[in-house]
Amino acid sequence: MLGLTDFIQNLVAGVSVGLTYGLMGLGVVFLWQSINRINFANISSAMLSVYLFFLFHTWLGLSMLLSAVLAIVLVAVYGLGLRYLLYEPITKRGGARLEFVVATLMLTVFWLTLIIAMFGGMPRRFPPLFGDATQFVRFFGVGVRAIYFYMIVVVAVLMTLLHVILRKTLMGKMLRATAQSKETAQLMGINVNLTANLAFVMSTTVVGVAGLLLGPIYFVSPVLGGGAIGIKGFAAAVMGGLVDPYGAILGGVVLGALENFSTLFISSAYRDVISFAVIAVVLVWKPTGIFNWTSKKE
Amino acid sequence: MRKRLKLVMILVFLGAVLYYPLMEENEYRLFVMNRGLIHAILASGLVFLTGFAGQISLGQAGFYAIGAYTSAILSTSYGVPIPLSIIVGVIFSVVAGLVVSVPSFNLKAFFLSLVTIAFGLIVHRLIVNLQPLTGGTNGFFGIPPMRWAGSMFTSNMHYYLFLGILAATVVSMYHIKRSYLGRAMFAINDDETAAESCGISARKAKVFAFAFSGALAGLAGALYAHFAGFLTPEPFVFFESSRFVGMAVVGGLRHLWGGVIGGIGLTLLPETLRLPYAGWENYYLLLASTITILFVVFLPRGLGDLASKALDRLWKVEGATKTLKDATVVDDSEAGADDASLT
Amino acid sequence: MQVLLETKGLTKQFGGIIANKNINLTVNKGTTTGLIGPNGSGKTTLINQVSGELPATSGRTFFKGEDITGYSANKIARSGIGRTFQRIRLFHRLTVVENVLVARRHFFSANVLDIVLNTRRNRREEREQLEHAMTLLQRLGIESEAGKLPTALPYGKRRALEIARALALEPELLLLDEPAAGMAKEEYADIVRIMERLKEQGITMLLVEHTMEFIRRVVDWVYVLNFGEVISQGVFGDVEQDENVIKAYLGGDETL
Numbered sequence: 001m002l003g004l005t006d007f008i009q010n011l012v013a014g015v016s017v018g019l020t021y022g023l024m025g026l027g028v029v030f031l032w033q034s035i036n037r038i039n040f041a042n043i044s045s046a047m048l049s050v051y052l053f054f055l056f057h058t059w060l061g062l063s064m065l066l067s068a069v070l071a072i073v074l075v076a077v078y079g080l081g082l083r084y085l086l087y088e089p090i091t092k093r094g095g096a097r098l099e100f101v102v103a104t105l106m107l108t109v110f111w112l113t114l115i116i117a118m119f120g121g122m123p124r125r126f127p128p129l130f131g132d133a134t135q136f137v138r139f140f141g142v143g144v145r146a147i148y149f150y151m152i153v154v155v156a157v158l159m160t161l162l163h164v165i166l167r168k169t170l171m172g173k174m175l176r177a178t179a180q181s182k183e184t185a186q187l188m189g190i191n192v193n194l195t196a197n198l199a200f201v202m203s204t205t206v207v208g209v210a211g212l213l214l215g216p217i218y219f220v221s222p223v224l225g226g227g228a229i230g231i232k233g234f235a236a237a238v239m240g241g242l243v244d245p246y247g248a249i250l251g252g253v254v255l256g257a258l259e260n261f262s263t264l265f266i267s268s269a270y271r272d273v274i275s276f277a278v279i280a281v282v283l284v285w286k287p288t289g290i291f292n293w294t295s296k297k298e
Numbered sequence: 299m300r301k302r303l304k305l306v307m308i309l310v311f312l313g314a315v316l317y318y319p320l321m322e323e324n325e326y327r328l329f330v331m332n333r334g335l336i337h338a339i340l341a342s343g344l345v346f347l348t349g350f351a352g353q354i355s356l357g358q359a360g361f362y363a364i365g366a367y368t369s370a371i372l373s374t375s376y377g378v379p380i381p382l383s384i385i386v387g388v389i390f391s392v393v394a395g396l397v398v399s400v401p402s403f404n405l406k407a408f409f410l411s412l413v414t415i416a417f418g419l420i421v422h423r424l425i426v427n428l429q430p431l432t433g434g435t436n437g438f439f440g441i442p443p444m445r446w447a448g449s450m451f452t453s454n455m456h457y458y459l460f461l462g463i464l465a466a467t468v469v470s471m472y473h474i475k476r477s478y479l480g481r482a483m484f485a486i487n488d489d490e491t492a493a494e495s496c497g498i499s500a501r502k503a504k505v506f507a508f509a510f511s512g513a514l515a516g517l518a519g520a521l522y523a524h525f526a527g528f529l530t531p532e533p534f535v536f537f538e539s540s541r542f543v544g545m546a547v548v549g550g551l552r553h554l555w556g557g558v559i560g561g562i563g564l565t566l567l568p569e570t571l572r573l574p575y576a577g578w579e580n581y582y583l584l585l586a587s588t589i590t591i592l593f594v595v596f597l598p599r600g601l602g603d604l605a606s607k608a609l610d611r612l613w614k615v616e617g618a619t620k621t622l623k624d625a626t627v628v629d630d631s632e633a634g635a636d637d638a639s640l641t
Numbered sequence: 642m643q644v645l646l647e648t649k650g651l652t653k654q655f656g657g658i659i660a661n662k663n664i665n666l667t668v669n670k671g672t673t674t675g676l677i678g679p680n681g682s683g684k685t686t687l688i689n690q691v692s693g694e695l696p697a698t699s700g701r702t703f704f705k706g707e708d709i710t711g712y713s714a715n716k717i718a719r720s721g722i723g724r725t726f727q728r729i730r731l732f733h734r735l736t737v738v739e740n741v742l743v744a745r746r747h748f749f750s751a752n753v754l755d756i757v758l759n760t761r762r763n764r765r766e767e768r769e770q771l772e773h774a775m776t777l778l779q780r781l782g783i784e785s786e787a788g789k790l791p792t793a794l795p796y797g798k799r800r801a802l803e804i805a806r807a808l809a810l811e812p813e814l815l816l817l818d819e820p821a822a823g824m825a826k827e828e829y830a831d832i833v834r835i836m837e838r839l840k841e842q843g844i845t846m847l848l849v850e851h852t853m854e855f856i857r858r859v860v861d862w863v864y865v866l867n868f869g870e871v872i873s874q875g876v877f878g879d880v881e882q883d884e885n886v887i888k889a890y891l892g893g894d895e896t897l
């Protein structure tokens with residue numbers, strides 16, 4: 001029988017890992033809202049940020065915090081590269097969505113092979129950015145592993161920031177207007193070009209942060225750039241109907257919790273299958289998403 | 299004059315294709331070429347599904363795996379004769395294709411791609427976890443090879459078998475393309491509502507497209523199982539699915555030959571880049587994926603489009619007018635780049 | 642006279658908008674029935690409900706006495722209702738004659754094996770249907786365009802092609818949504834000629850049109866819709882005088 005403490009610990013673990021899935025989902029949502037495309041190399045940003053962090057800290061000897069910041073900044077810039085080196089050239093040559101799909105799929109393979117060529121396929125130790133992996137923090141009277149605690153804190157801070165940006169600033173208004181209709185936004189005098197840049201940058205950045213948060217669990221390994229994790233971001237985004245950022249976060253949380261409890265009650269072998277099943281069921285049953293408050297308002 | 303040129307070129311091409319294995323001394327190169335033919339069969343199915351009918355599948359490795367493991371398990375563990383086990387493998391893949399086609403009834407192609415990814419991953423996970431049946435990550439060994447008159451298939455025999463099946467695939471697709479079935483595929487791809495108003499059931503058309511492409515992927519998988527002699531879950535991961543789509547796109551989605559060109563081309567490409575430089579071993583795959591991306595970005599209509607335009611120019615007879623017979627030939631090259639269902 | 646199409650209390654609701662409200666409409670065999678009304682009055686919605694593109698919120702549709710409510714669009718098409726669209730919808734990757742052949746789908750009996758092996762049966766059927774399609778193109782005066790892609794056709798000929806495609810079903814009822822809209826003068830004359838020819842051949846039609854001159858010339862009986870409801874019906878000469886109708890049109894920015 002599952003004790004209350006065990007239950008809470010599992011819940012915390014599931015929810016906090018789920019929050020990082022939610023961040024990956026956000027990466028999907030931002031891009032979908034602004035350019036109506038899915039970047040299948042979404043997850044690569046997570047792997048890139050982890051390896052950049054590793055490179056800066058372990059190889060170049062920079063401090064951990066500086067390495068992390070630099071890694072995130074580079075991943076943000078990579079978002080712009082994605083736009084100007086991939087999306088725009090394809091669009092200009094009359095490539096449609098399918099071409100973007102294939103190009104980004106190949107991009108995933110590209111990053112994976114690059115990382116494996118440079119660092120080898122074996123996982124490496126993740127520098128203790130969030131303290132020791134075995135460390136516990138007391139949280140409402142329950143001992144919680146420090147990494148989970150950090151996940152919750154970082155995502156909470158990031159979400160608050162995003163909420164303020166999206167709801168309270170001019171930039172957020174521009175983003176939301178562009179998401180609803182490009183033409184109208186243009187008529188309103190919104191700089192569509194700038195908002196697209198923002199969307200690309202935000203999309204890779206949040207996934208980069210998710211990567212760093214997952215580092216203590218997955219280590220510095222190419223697994224972080226693979227399909228099995230990548231699909232979780234899509235599952236989270238799909239629950240939010242691909243358009244609702246809060247829905248994506250909530251979707252990630254639900255997914256994380258489901259995964260954790262399924263490991264407990266069923267078998268860890270099929271843990272990943274849950275996210276696939278969620279995608280299939282949600283898309284077939286309710287393609288507009290189950291946590292979608294954005295499109296209903298329109 | 300031009301007509302004769304065309305005939306000569308076709309004969310030379312045929313001769314080269316048929317003569318190739320006889321003069322190939324490098325057994326490994328022939329092995330790679332055989333894999334290329336298998337991939338060409340599978341990629342042709344994707345050309346049919348995506349280029350003709352407008353449906354996306356990023357889970358094609360799932361059908362490939364179902365065909366491969368079904369035939370392997372039946373022939374190895376249950377002693378079913380190989381031709382029969384291959385047929386059963388194909389049937390299982392078709393059934394899976396029918397199941398996967400169900401979400402396509404209501405979903406836009408784009409959302410569908412996510413469902414098909416999920417399908418591919420589920421199949422992969424099942425292979426890994428159903429260890430007693432599939433050998434899991436340890437692999438499945440001792441699959442009986444195909445035999446002819448009591449002796450095992452040689453590389454050359456494999457080559458001719460795969461070539462024959464590929465040829466039959468292309469010919470079938472050619473006939474389907476020019477039949478009411480092909481027109482129905484193109485119609486639902488262009489405009490589902492208009493197609494329905496013409497009495498075309500979009501559902502049936504999609505089911506057919508998924509079943510057909512599933513059959514080809516399953517067939518490719520079953521052939522691969524007996525050709526390789528062992529199976530591991532490796533070739534059936536998600537990235538193989540995306541590589542398959544890459545093959546179809548690089549070859550040309552709207553071209554009958556797209557799957558052949560892309561399937562063989564992208565299989566040979568990494569191998570030709572496998573140059574004997576120290577330290578290079580890790581980088582040729584990187585270069586191969588870069589080249590694929592460049593192709594998609596700079597040649598979105600694929601090599602097939604390029605090739606057919608070049609050939610057209612070569613043997614276009616001046617002043618020839620289109621006859622009634624020509625009128626029924628689909629001229630893809632002029633069609634818009636945007637598929638209605640993909641945008 | 643024989644009733645071909647009948648709707649009973651057909652209603653369609655989009656969220657808060659009632660696009661069709663309790664519509665009872667009868668189309669007799671061999672006649673041409675008109676559907677007029679101001680913009681947004683629900684004409685296209687009615688056509689779409691009859692053709693099965695939109696499911697009805699409530700009410701029933703009968704065709705040849707059979708209740709076809711809830712049938713899929715393709716089944717309704719096969720049961721003998723052909724249609725064109727307000728905004729022309731053609732298959733732009735297929736040639737003109739192939740566009741027509743798409744609608745001949747159900748006159749083929751060859752199976753998949755026949756097709757893959759290209760048996761004599763398949764070749765014969767393809768030949769026969771191609772001839773049939775060419776005859777249809779000829780009837781609409783566009784046989785010389787057979788090998789072109791629809792995008793290469795001028796607007797008027799695209800509309801003619803769309804009608805040819807609908808006729809390829811050999812329908813007993815033809816639904817035409819604004820067949821003459823957006824036509825240049827000669828194109829308009831061509832379409833009127835086509836309509837009159839179809840009438841002579843005894844094809845039953847239900848058509849939406851804004852051009853009153855067109856209605857006057859080709860229609861036997863007309864229904865007037867306003868805000869989703871039938872506000873008047875009769876021969877055009879009478880309907881034209883109906884005060885409700887005049888008021889409805891004056892309310893909008895169109896005049897009779």
Ligand SMILES: Nc1ncnc2c1ncn2[C@@H]1O[C@H](COP(=O)(O)OP(=O)(O)OP(=O)(O)O)[C@@H](O)[C@H]1O
Nearest residue numbers: 655658660678679680681682683684685686687727
């Ligand atoms: N798919 C839909 N979803 C929501 N509302 C719709 C839809 N289709 C039509 N409507 C609404 O239903 C009403 C009737 O539209 P409909 O297109 O049938 O009018 P119409 O008589 O054909 O107009 P027009 O002369 O402009 O073609 C309009 O108010 C329209 O906005």
Ligand SMILES: [Mg+2]
Nearest residue numbers: 684685686727
């Ligand atoms: Mg209308």
